[in-house]
Amino acid sequence: MQILILTPGFPQDEQDTTCIPFLQDFVLGMSEHLGAPHIKVISFQYPFSEANYTWHEVEVFSAGGRNKKGMRRMFTWRRVMKQAGLWMTENTVIHSFWLTEATLIGQQLQEKYGCRHIATIMGQDVLPSNRYLKKLSAEKMYIVAPNERTASLLHSQKLQESAIIPHAIMPLIFARQQRTTDLIWVGSFIALKQPxxxxxxxxxxxxxxPGISCCMIGEGPLLNKTKQRAEREELPVEICGKLERPDVLQRMERSRILVHTSNYEGHSTVISEALSKGCRVVCYDVGHTHSDxxxxAGNLEHMTRIVGALLDTDMEYLPVYPDxxxxxxxxxxxxxxxxxY
Structure with a gap:
């Protein structure tokens, strides 16, 4: 069996730890099961240059799309189709991530070569704003939802999942440390995440x-605005900017509560990572793993009350892996x- 993974982005090298952590864990885990030679990856947009390279012994082709639109995107798809044709075998299974261009091209490859096609929902790709949904046929693929919430959103688009498989992360080394940070926020500084x-x-x-200690980790267009506001209002918030994944996990291990203010998630990897590092999590009703x-929270006022109560609670910090x-x-x-299933 050979697995051909189609994705909009993939790490450009083994040091690129922040690019889609769940997908990195998935490919590494599947590589351990099947062997690296049985896995191939084609990335549409990122890395930004066209290249063949090896990532943890897995062959990768970057089409270098750079998120260009119009005819230039068609040229990207042509490069993807050409490389896929070079790698296709009679026992190839296509696995697309995100119900966007990767799944659309995966559907075309399935029609051309008659192979099995799996497509995994990853985030906002299940929302009505995704124009690709109307071009997809659930009869031609196995769609996987990470939880019941995203499956329900898929149903509203007149598509049906074949399975619900929660996103899991690799087991992480856990070390008991003093929890010197009370509240930690991790994510992209974009409107959706509501920093x-x-x-x-x-x-x-x-x-x-009054002695609360807080930090925010990530990058994005709202980073400077958030930093300036924190400084202007003299809030005890350290704005760390972008950190590599190992550094983010270390900060989580020294934090008490992850405050997750995003108003939508398909299935939050950050929440799973925080649980693996012993944090309590406070969030809105978004897609995530199940844990007590x-x-x-229903709104910001409710979230504030929950966090305040947790800060006054003597908590035990142990790693949890629900999935x-x-x-x-x-x-x-x-x-x-x-x-x-």
Whole structure:
């Protein structure tokens, strides 16, 4: 069996730890099961240059699309189709990530070569704003939803999932450390993630928790605006900017509570990572793993109350993995082999 993975982005080298952590864990895990020679990856847009390279012994082709539109995107798809044709065998299974261009091209490859096609929902690709959804046919592929919430959103688009398989992460080394940071925020500084709400929450909590320690990690167009506001209002928030994944995980291991202000997630990897590092999690009703250590808020005021109560609670910090990597990989291997759930 050979697995051909189609994705909009993939790490440009083994040091690129922040590019789609879940997909990195997935490919590494599947490589351990099948062997690296049985896995091929084609990335449409990132890395930004066209190249063949090796990532942890897995062959990768970057089409170098650079998120260009119009006819230039068609040229990217042509390069993808050409490389896929070079790698196709009679026992190839196509696995597309995101119900966008990767799945659309995966559908065309399935029609051309008659191979099995799996497509995994990853995030906003299941929302009505995704123009590719109307071009996809659930009868021609096995669509995998990471949770019931995304499956329900898929149904509203008149598509049906073949399986619900939660996203899992690789087991991480855990070391007991002093929790010197009370609140940690991790994500992209974009409107969807609502970073300003974290600042409002911290400002509200200062009256009852004057010694609170907080940090924010990530990058994006709202980073400077968020940093300037934190400085202007003299909030005890360290704005770290972008950190590599190992550094993010270390910061989580020294933090008490992950405050996740995003108003939408397909299935949050950050929440799973925080649980693996012993953090409590406070978030809105978004897609994530199941755990009693996740506290769901209805709005910012409710979130602030939950965080305030947790800060006054004597908590134990132990690693939690609600979803096991081995189980997730086996379920996908079953789909690759034609066994469905």
């Amino acid at each position: 300003e709400q974290f600042l409002l929450l911290v400002k509200e909590l200062l009256s009852t928790n 250590l996740i506290h769901t 096991q990597m081995s189980e997730m990989l086996q379920q996908y291997l079953d789909l690759y082999s034609g066994r469905t």
